[in-house]
Amino acid sequence: MGGVRRNGSETGPGRPRLEMDGPVLGAVIDLITEKGMSAVTIDAVAARAEVSRAAIYRRWPTKHDLLVAAAETRVGEQDVPDRGSFRAELAMLLTARLQVYRMPGTSRLLAGLIGTGAEDEPAPAVYAVYTERITEQTRRIVRRGIARGEVRAEVDVDAVTTLIAAALPFRLVAELRPPDESLVEQVVDLIARAVETP
């Protein structure tokens, strides 16, 4: 739900949803970047984006929904075309992720999402679905590698996907160091060695 781009022609009560998304989600990210997660209240977001609280609640029923939608404007679905090479596609994916992980505010946004994601239902469901969505491209890259015979057919796609997806955000929010090109190169090389056919 939150963060899925609606068709521009779809209008509910008040402003069209698409028109409201940019200012509201931008306000969420600005507040997090400047002041931290505790500054993200529906009141503060509404004031900064110049929309009503009611409009925000209609679109994003909980603060967690709002955070997931904001996160998706940074770390969203990523399209990596078939490049004919598992290594090349993995490098492309992680380099694109690196850019957004290094933007101001991304660290607090992801950390806040993780923090609120562990609290009560139904928030976890929304967050888990988001994670599933943003790791889908990784699964596709692994499967394409298998189809080409580059990647061993017996690899556990789910485990490989977790391993690929985890490194950069862990560096960012648990080691509290910015991931860099060197980490991306290392992860690409290590994962490729781990999965490639002999």
Add this chain to the structure above:
Amino acid sequence: MGGVRRNGSETGPGRPRLEMDGPVLGAVIDLITEKGMSAVTIDAVAARAEVSRAAIYRRWPTKHDLLVAAAETRVGEQDVPDRGSFRAELAMLLTARLQVYRMPGTSRLLAGLIGTGAEDEPAPAVYAVYTERITEQTRRIVRRGIARGEVRAEVDVDAVTTLIAAALPFRLVAELRPPDESLVEQVVDLIARAVETP
């Protein structure tokens, strides 16, 4: 510093620190497990552990310090003896981690730590130092593998450590699925293939 076990003979004002640690950190974990991170206030912890607020503040100046110390009672320094095999030691480490990741409350505790860790100084320093401390055994296992000639000498120990450390917690707090033995087996096999000498 939060979580570092003091010598039992060391006593400050009031109760010896070691004696207070168990009830206070147990209270933190109970509150998180039962009610979530928002229930962890110094007042609630003091009441539950039957110690004064002042005693808690003297030992752990911020809520973040307290969370780090509580996390360290779960995910702490891990001693893996030399088993003569990189795979065996990695499996031992991750199996031990798996046990604590699956305990009730660990998910919320780690997620809350990540959430508060992204907020203002000096909390991140405390958290980064904790992460460094709990990943030290992983670095040692990789270095022992290099010394034995099992692991390629040119691997980037820092990157490999991040890759090893990230998978289980990412599964837990970002994918919101409990890590299991199968994930541990897969990670051990993938990492070993990634780093082993040909």
